[in-house]
Amino acid sequence: MGIILKNGKLLNEQGELSVKDLLIVENRITKIESNIEAEADHEVVDLNGHFVAPGLVDVHVHFREPGFEAKETIETGAHAAVAGGYTTVACMPNTRPVIDRVETVEFVLDKAKQANLARVLPYAAITVRQLGVEHTDFAALQQAGAFALTDDGVGVQSTKMMVEAMQKAKALGMSVVAHCEDNDLLPPGAALHDGVTAAKHGLPGIPSASEAVHVGRDILLAEATGVHYHVCHISAKESVRLVRDGKRAGINVTTEVTPHHLLLCDEDIPDSLDPNWKMNPPLRSREDRDALIAGLKEGSIDIIATDHAPHTSEEKAKGLKRAPFGIVGLETAFPLLYTHLVEKGVLTLAELVDRMATKPAELFGLPYGKLEVGAIADLAVFDLTTEKSINPDHFKSKGKNTPFAGWVCKGWTVLTMVDGKIVYNN
Numbered sequence: 001m002g003i004i005l006k007n008g009k010l011l012n013e014q015g016e017l018s019v020k021d022l023l024i025v026e027n028r029i030t031k032i033e034s035n036i037e038a039e040a041d042h043e044v045v046d047l048n049g050h051f052v053a054p055g056l057v058d059v060h061v062h063f064r065e066p067g068f069e070a071k072e073t074i075e076t077g078a079h080a081a082v083a084g085g086y087t088t089v090a091c092m093p094n095t096r097p098v099i100d101r102v103e104t105v106e107f108v109l110d111k112a113k114q115a116n117l118a119r120v121l122p123y124a125a126i127t128v129r130q131l132g133v134e135h136t137d138f139a140a141l142q143q144a145g146a147f148a149l150t151d152d153g154v155g156v157q158s159t160k161m162m163v164e165a166m167q168k169a170k171a172l173g174m175s176v177v178a179h180c181e182d183n184d185l186l187p188p189g190a191a192l193h194d195g196v197t198a199a200k201h202g203l204p205g206i207p208s209a210s211e212a213v214h215v216g217r218d219i220l221l222a223e224a225t226g227v228h229y230h231v232c233h234i235s236a237k238e239s240v241r242l243v244r245d246g247k248r249a250g251i252n253v254t255t256e257v258t259p260h261h262l263l264l265c266d267e268d269i270p271d272s273l274d275p276n277w278k279m280n281p282p283l284r285s286r287e288d289r290d291a292l293i294a295g296l297k298e299g300s301i302d303i304i305a306t307d308h309a310p311h312t313s314e315e316k317a318k319g320l321k322r323a324p325f326g327i328v329g330l331e332t333a334f335p336l337l338y339t340h341l342v343e344k345g346v347l348t349l350a351e352l353v354d355r356m357a358t359k360p361a362e363l364f365g366l367p368y369g370k371l372e373v374g375a376i377a378d379l380a381v382f383d384l385t386t387e388k389s390i391n392p393d394h395f396k397s398k399g400k401n402t403p404f405a406g407w408v409c410k411g412w413t414v415l416t417m418v419d420g421k422i423v424y425n426n
């Protein structure tokens with residue numbers, strides 16, 4: 001019994017690639033060797049020298065179910081995940097109803113089980129209906145299987161609500177994950193960063209301080225409460241500076257950055273102001289983008305998360321001001337980052353895998369993200385040589401909203417395995 005994955009290229013301790021076979025028995029990797037002899041009851045899959053990585057882990061996706069199934073369902077989202085090499089994703093609670101009660105957590109877990117593709121771990125909201133007024137029942141939500149606590153989609157405006165959430169979360173050993181945005185600093189109708197592109201088009205802008213003020217506040221509250229505090233989709237250089245300083249002070253703060261904030265800046269937004277370039281937080285300045293890359297490289301920024309935010313084409317056709325914020329990311333993250341960071345020498349392949357699989361699992365105490373004997377068999381195989389351009393029509397996701405259409409990349413998923421079962425085979 002078992003599956004032999006033959007002729008895969010794996011990273012060794014020195015960060016070099018070497019050809020190996022893997023034996024998977026039930027849901028574990030039981031052997032990684034140069035040549036594993038197949039026995040009669042082994043299924044053999046030839047990987048043709050493609051790159052084998054631990055399955056990617058994304059702690060920030062929006063799967064829209066319940067309530068917004070036209071944008072995405074848990075099944076289509078999970079399909080997009082495995083098509084992108086992701087084996088575990090954590091989905092955000094800004095659904096309708098909000099994931100703020102036990103029944104909704106159970107609903108998501110149930111749908112994920114039915115889809116039987118990626119592992120889908122639901123966040124629970126910090127506040128009822130994400131209105132920022134009353135805490136949810138953290139203990140009950142944790143018991144039901146909530147991954148962590150967040151009001152992603154909106155910032156927790158009240159300092160009192162945030163500090164008390166941190167105190168309760170700390171007592172339960174839960175992480176607090178924050179969309180950092182101070183609404184007092186937002187001009188009405190702002191869709192772009194308060195920078196050159198907004199100015200060029202005479203538009204109001206979203207200032208970096210609207211993010212950084214919350215990052216700073218919450219790091220101080222994390223210090224006071226001792227909770228694990230994680231910053232969502234960091235975008236501004238000021239925020240990176242605050243996280244770096246917090247880490248130096250020994251505070252338990254971690255953060256994620258998206259592929260789009262690493263690869264794009266506001267100067268890249270086309271004059272058409274296509275709403276596929278509208279997301280929250282917005283693409284900031286070139287300097288901000290450079291600070292994010294440096295932060296990721298040095299470890300001030302811990303991990304990469306996509307903030308996969310599908311919306312319908314109708315919604316995105318409403319023009320910059322009226323279209324919703326958000327872009328999809330699951331099916332393009334690895335090819336984009338492999339091509340534009342690894343091939344250009346900004347990150348090593350080992351660093352990319354660390355930031356997309358190993359570290360995200362580690363930060364949240366998940367038993368995944370490692371490719372070694374004894375590990376749970378969650379893995380992804382990528383083709384690092386064939387070039388293909390990004391075509392949203394080919395996405396498994398219902399969301400086609402991406403600014404990366406037409407970008408030519410390497411690093412496309414060949415095969416994804418979750419818990420010892422092949423769930424995607426291209």
Ligand SMILES: NC(=O)N[C@@H](CC(=O)O)C(=O)O
Nearest residue numbers: 062152153279280309325326
């Ligand atoms: N990132 C976005 O632009 N949009 C997200 C919300 C969020 O992540 O804050 C969404 O739910 O669409």
Ligand SMILES: [Zn+2]
Nearest residue numbers: 152153179232
């Ligand atoms: Zn957010």
Ligand SMILES: [Zn+2]
Nearest residue numbers: 092152153307
């Ligand atoms: Zn989000």
